[in-house]
Amino acid sequence: MIRDVDPEQLTAVRIYPLFWDEAGALEWVRGWFDPLVPFFGAAARAGEAMLVWLD
Incomplete structure (x- = not known):
């Protein structure tokens, strides 16, 4: 499960790949x-x- 992620915000700030609003x-x-x-975890x-x- 993915929590606390708003696909519309990811698209608005142009986080690649820019299709966050699509299902899946x-x-x-x-x-x-x-x-x-x-x-x-291993590093920690x-x-x-x-x-x-x-970037």
């Missing part, structure tokens, strides 16, 4: 982010810092 768009992008959960457990650049 948030689930589509979730597939790209789910693999990051264990990656960031190891006491490692993460640098995230959003």
Whole structure:
């Protein structure tokens, strides 16, 4: 489940891919982010810092 995400706001601020209002768009992008959960978790457990650049 995806919470606290407003597809209209994502489109308004021009967050790629700009089709957030279409059915299934948030689930589509979730597939790209789910693999990051264990990656960031492992870094946190190891006491490692993460640098995230959003452009």
